[in-house]
Amino acid sequence: MAEADLHDLDAFVAVARARSFRGAATLRGVSASALSTALRRLEGQLGVRLLNRTTRSVTPTEAGQRLLDRLGPAFGEIAGALDAVASLGDQPSGTLRLNVPSIVARHVLPAIAARFLIAHPAITLEVTTNDSFIDVLAAGFDAGIRYDERIERDMIAVPLGPRIQRFIAAGAPSYLARRGVPATPRALVDHACIRHRFASGVILPWEFSHQGQVLRIAPNGPLVSTSIDISIAAAIAGLGLIYTFEEYLRAPLARGELVAVLADWGQSFSGPFVYFPSRRQMPAPLRAFIDFLKDDARTPPSPRA
Template identity: 60%
Template structure:
């Protein structure tokens, strides 16, 4: 294989009509350019330039090479220009792997203004509750809660910094089944649960008050997939089927309009909000760098 560094040097010597003029154009030494051409001729086994003390001229082989070489090097420069553009201008595809709750409660606030600010970025969001290796899945970054963060990743806060696990039911259900006054009362109630793709349930439910933590093995008539069935569970709660445990923000509109009533609100447990996490590489892809900077500056 010919050293590709010698090819553009041969090209500039031919275009300049000599080694000294080529040296002035490139900032390299005339002797260095001469050596590059000599090295290229040796590797190809054919003379490319006829040299005199005052000028140079390409041989037949040199003319044919330069005719094919010039468009090829122009294509290489164009390709490198595309890469430079992706480095300096946020453009291209950004793939995020996020929990379903983050897709519902965090991203709707940040995604529209982000895409408006960076119209050349295409955002792809994979929302699921199985905790996959985001890089192995072909994603650039993910959103996770602190107990799910991988140690070799960089993590920055994204979304509200404090969230709560809330329980609620329709007034009609509570009028019929009674209103719990202690977390253990839930053992006799119909609770609406989720199941992760790995098989684990969203039970036990965890409550906290004055430093006391109580876990309740909630059971009930309905179990849905956390990846896509929580809206069904919520609708069942609205229709009086039972008590649902979910992020407070998810339930808030229905708590506000009275269709749902808080259950054990003084026991709702707080936890830290989610994080955007990504590999600690020195050179981040421009779309990811733009999103990281945007998330850091975004006011929640």
């Protein structure tokens, strides 16, 4: 049986996750050459190539991916055990790595993160924005934040932020004056619509509900974008109707740059959840965050002055 140094295995995990020797070196505070030496030593001991290296990319081989899939949870357990011991001190400490969608990063998490870090000054929070659903543990994160329909049933899910959110449709006054106001979602087939493409390449239909009736529309229009900022700018310019999270549109609606339409057909859904796999040893920063969320949800908002 091949024996490998834990430091070399840790170096492999860091490089394989970062897909870069330089990126992994920056995160670990070591030199890229030291990581390269560790990888060569590990591959020599195992007798198999673990990473494909080119001048532009570093990717795991089939053997490397199998090893990463096994080592990711194992190193998570080790980190959790160390954090559990560290948490016996006065303050939980360490790094909490979260993977969150854009809407949460922009409109839900900022205030929560600020309150959490004030309450736990010994914890460092690392937030990565990603609109795809991923295996958070294999990717090196402690937890992810997603909406209920995207969370696997074997995950633990804890509510975060508003418990009800909704999509609303809107258009610029100039567009509505030129093309008219749609009376029902079915009328959208005769309108220009600004659509969103997810990182996976999927363009979802627009879903509306009213008095138990659900309609799904696949509209067309002049713009398809992965950027919500470009989509909102296009809607304000009068290029078409937009349908997205209410939080994204509050400011232009308040300024009169956009006008809500199909108000009776808006789609409501449950707010986001923090999700993570069950562990025997939960990392202390994640435990502190989950406990904070539960306490925060029970705390009534401060009265306005």
